[in-house]
Amino acid sequence: MDGMTPPLDFYELQKRQKIRSFSAVVLLLFFYVAAVGLFMLAGWMTIGIFSARAGLFRSGFWLKFAVADILFAGGIAAIHYFDARKNGAAFLLKRLSAKPPDRSDRYHLLFAEAVEAVRLAAGLPRVDALILPTFSLNSLALIQPEGTPAVVVTEGLLAECSRDEVEAVVAHEIAHIARGDTTLLTLVCGLSAFFERLRDTMEPDFDAPGDYRLRRGNISGSTGLLYVTASLGTIVIRLLGIFVTRERELLADAAAVEFGRSPEALARVIFKAQARNAFIGDFSQAYAPLFLIAPSSDAESGDSAPRWSSTHPSFTRRIELLAAMAHKTPQEIGELVRAAQKNRRSAQTIASVSDQTAVPPRIDPNEATDGKEWVFVHPARGEIGPFGLSDLLIGEGFSPSSRIKNLTEGLEGRAEDFPQIREALRHQRQGRPVEMKTLDRCPRCKTTLGDAFYEGISIKICRRCGGKLVDRNDMNRIIARREIGFSEALVRKADVFREKYLLNPSIKAKSDPPPESRLWCPACGFRMMPRPFNYQYFVPVDKCLSCNQIWFDADELEILQILIEQAKGD
DSSP states (O other), X not given: OTTOOOOOOHHHHHHHHHHHHHHHHHXXXXXXXXXXXXXXXXXXXXXXXXXXXXXXXXXXXXHHHHHHHHHHHHHHHHHXXXXXXXXXXXXXXXXXXXXXXXXXXXXXXXXXXXXXXXHHHHTOSOOEEEEEOOSSOOEEEEEOTXXXXXXXXXXXXXXXXXXXXXXXXXHHHHHHHHHTHHHHHHHHHHHHHHHHHHHHHHSOOTTSOHHHHHHHTOOOHHHHHHHHHHHHHXXXXXXXXXXXXXXXXXXXXXXXXXXXXXXXXXXXXXXXXXXXXXXXXXXXXXXXXXXXXXXOSSTTTTTTSOGXXXXXXXXXXXXXXXXXXXXXXXXXXXXXXXXXXXXXXXXXXXXOOOOTTSSOOOOOGGGTTTTOOEEEEETTTEEEEEEOHHHHHTSTTOOTTSEEEETXXXXXXXXXXXXXXXXXXXXXXXXXXXXGGGTTBOTXXXXXXXXXXXXXXXXXXXXXXXXXXXXXXXXXXHHHOOSXXXXXXXXXXXXXXXXXXXXXXXXXXXXXXXXXXXXXXXXXOOBOEEEESOSSSOOEEEEOTTTOEEEEOTTHHHHHHHHHHHHHTO
């Protein structure tokens, strides 16, 4: 129609936001002019090269002072600005260990497809999908250093949210990108993070040794003035972040409804997020404006925080507005969330205690000796062994010129004369397993491992003994998800384990067996080490330090999940 202004496209919005970002740079420049001016005056008076009367009131002094102040402040502001553009978002993504989605994981694939679908609906050229390996329920959008926008969600959000809820969150974050909010917020948060990092380097480290603590904690004199400047800078940029963020969250909620057509789904996500801790991890609060829910170490953050200091509108207001769009009340939204959680629990697959006596493990007679056919002929101690090939190569005093006897062939000679040992040494130099026959075999009963899915993750499982081989990088996903429920017998077994191990400080891991009795890693063939799962949950497992695989004996993985879920109060 005549007289109507066509909507701005993505590139025009980005250009407009870059122009608006200029105001933040101007504010930063004014701040530095004031701060540098104070430093210069303090230095002038402290050094005392000129008397105050002769210096401050000399003809032309203030003009020269102002020029020098503006030049120094402009240089520092420029360095700060380019640091924020280059390192702000990259620092956050690296600190939070953001990774691209694993498309073989159906949770990750659902998220990647949601980003692509909403991106097309919003008319954006490209949006990257990234995932944070944390259990909290949160998301954010930012502009990466090369200029590509990204939508980032946590594993906890993918584990707790349904398809329409994930799509609603993605729509909210892409609304920020399409409106141009993300360009400005990424810059503001990057500017604030610079001051945060500067101030952190000057704060006392109370956990450090005494002398170091005194050196680092000395904030007197010029260092004290720099600390105050960094603190004031943090406050100024945070205030700017508060003013540009709060109402933009409501506008992004409304725009997300236009993209996703589901205000109820977004309301349910925000309801879930406010009901549980939104703590992300060890990161600067300067980045809080970027998130769907302001991260906090306080589980009651949100409506309890003072309005003037909050970067986000209250949970209550956001849920009320979204519920009204869906013609519902906030109370009805809460009932829908609780009903969905109840249905989800009733649909869980129930894991029971493994029956390890039903099918006794059978070992191939040819493998009964575990390949121990090598004897080390020591010049002083005589024959030592027998050893398997891997144990022989790591044995004390072994070298290619060592005297070796092969019991199967009845031959004796130098180690390098045996083709089996030459091949094993070559594999060892290449970082490959010495004995390939252990690959894809259960380290307990030697049978071939089968493929299975557990909490949506592809794992290896032994059909005889019930053991499971899991990649350590997949453990956060398994712990966050709730597809598997547990029988009463498993819960009782976990309670017994807690009494025996977790509440007994003298028992913290599996007893360390001798090297020759340790398990072989089915993935790479190297020896596994008995270790606790981590230093919060001392569930004893066997870890491969070469390829990051974890072997869980029967029921150990389920016990770990039960203990963590009980600790989290789920």
